[in-house]
Amino acid sequence: MTQHLPDPEFFDLDRIEIAVEPSSWPYALEQRDEIERYFAALQRERTGVWNGRVLLLKSYAIRGGTMRGSCFETDFASFVTWRDQGFPDPNVYNFFAAAALRAADGGFVLGEMAPYTAGAGQICFPGGTPDRDDIRPGGALDIGGNLRRELLEETGLDLGEFSAEAGWTMVHDAGFVALMKRMTSRLSADDLRSRIMRRLAKVAQPEFVDMRIVRSAADLNSGMRRYLRAYLEREWRR
Numbered sequence: 001m002t003q004h005l006p007d008p009e010f011f012d013l014d015r016i017e018i019a020v021e022p023s024s025w026p027y028a029l030e031q032r033d034e035i036e037r038y039f040a041a042l043q044r045e046r047t048g049v050w051n052g053r054v055l056l057l058k059s060y061a062i063r064g065g066t067m068r069g070s071c072f073e074t075d076f077a078s079f080v081t082w083r084d085q086g087f088p089d090p091n092v093y094n095f096f097a098a099a100a101l102r103a104a105d106g107g108f109v110l111g112e113m114a115p116y117t118a119g120a121g122q123i124c125f126p127g128g129t130p131d132r133d134d135i136r137p138g139g140a141l142d143i144g145g146n147l148r149r150e151l152l153e154e155t156g157l158d159l160g161e162f163s164a165e166a167g168w169t170m171v172h173d174a175g176f177v178a179l180m181k182r183m184t185s186r187l188s189a190d191d192l193r194s195r196i197m198r199r200l201a202k203v204a205q206p207e208f209v210d211m212r213i214v215r216s217a218a219d220l221n222s223g224m225r226r227y228l229r230a231y232l233e234r235e236w237r238r
Contacts, residue, residue, distance in 0.1 A: 008173040008230040014065035016168060016179060018141040023058060023072035027082055027089040038084070039077035048116035048205060051077045055130040055141065057095040057177055067170060071095070071130070071141060079129065080118050087175030095177035097147040098127030100169075100231070101155075101162070102182055107189030107215045108232060109196070111154060111208030112223070123212055123223040125180070126154040147181060154207050156199030161185070169234075173227035180231055189213045 028035065043049050054076050060069030083094055101109045111126060113119040127150050134146040148159045162183035171178040185192045193211040200206040214220065216236065220229050 005174055005226075008171050008227050010230075010234060011062050011067070011170040011172070012065065013062070013067050013168040013170055013179075014166070015067070016143050017066065017068045018057070018060075018143065019070045020055060020135050020139045020141055021070045021072060025056075025072065025074050025078065025089075025092070027092070028074055028078035031078075031081070035078050035081045038081045042080065042118065046116050046118065046120055048114065049076075049080075049118050051075055053132055054079050055132075055134070057093040058091065060093075060177070062170075065167070073132070076118075083175065090175070092175070093172075093177040094129065094175050095179065096127050096129050097143050097150070097168075097179045097181065098125040099147055099151045099159075099162075100125050100180045100182045100235075101192065102184045102235075103189035103192050103213075104184070104186055105188045107213045108235075109189055109192050110212050110214060110224075110228075111196075112210040112212060114205070114207055114209045116205070117207055121223055122225065123221070124225070124228060126151045126208075127178075128154075143179060155196045156203075157196065159183070169231065171227045171231050173225075173230065176225065176227045178227050178231070182235070189215070 053073055055071045055073055056079060057069055057071045060067055082089060103109060110123050113122045130141060130146045134142050136142050151157055151159060162185055165182045169180045171180060193213055196211050200208060217233060
């Protein structure tokens with residue numbers, strides 16, 4: 001029986017304020033044996049996967065264009081097992097910032113995740129689950145810093161090379177909370193893709209192995225998660 005999921009929800013945000021707070025995650029404790037089995041198998045299959053530390057969202061509220069919430073730290077093994085199982089704990093969210101790269105001619109440029117990564121084969125915008133490097137002194141999450149870091153790591157490009165929208169578009173879809181920032185390049189989609197591919201060719205083990213250009217719904221495919229397809233369709237309707 002196919003599970004029916006509610007349609008993705010969209011929120012236009014001016015500000016994002018998320019605190020990092022200590023918290024024990026019952027799922028990570030109760031499912032430890034299963035997590036270790038699953039992660040060991042994943043590491044045998046995908047050589048670029050390692051068990052670092054990541055941040056997950058545990059609560060949030062949106063009021064007056066501001067999203068306020070709290071997140072906690074856990075190990076990557078617990079996170080990826082929970083995600084790949086279909087989010088069995090519905091009180092936690094896989095949240096992340098993503099750079100929605102739009103070219104001067106209107107095409108969007110997305111990356112294809114390498115086969116040795118935890119997201120093998122997925123097509124997505126540059127971005128990633130926050131980690132300790134994104135925590136400011138005092139315990140606040142620097143979501144803008146996370147976006148800049150992930151963009152540079154995954155494409156070799158700096159945030160300053162784009163014209164970025166002032167706010168964010170949040171897409172909530174099941175366990176995903178994607179914080180999308182539209183970033184417009186002065187280059188055409190073909191030129192932007194070529195520039196990124198030249199950068200990736202200099203990296204020994206890049207997270208992206210290819211860049212894809214999408215211009216309409218005809219370019220969407222199953223390698224893109226539902227929240228991403230919904231976001232792109234909404235952008236094309238604007």
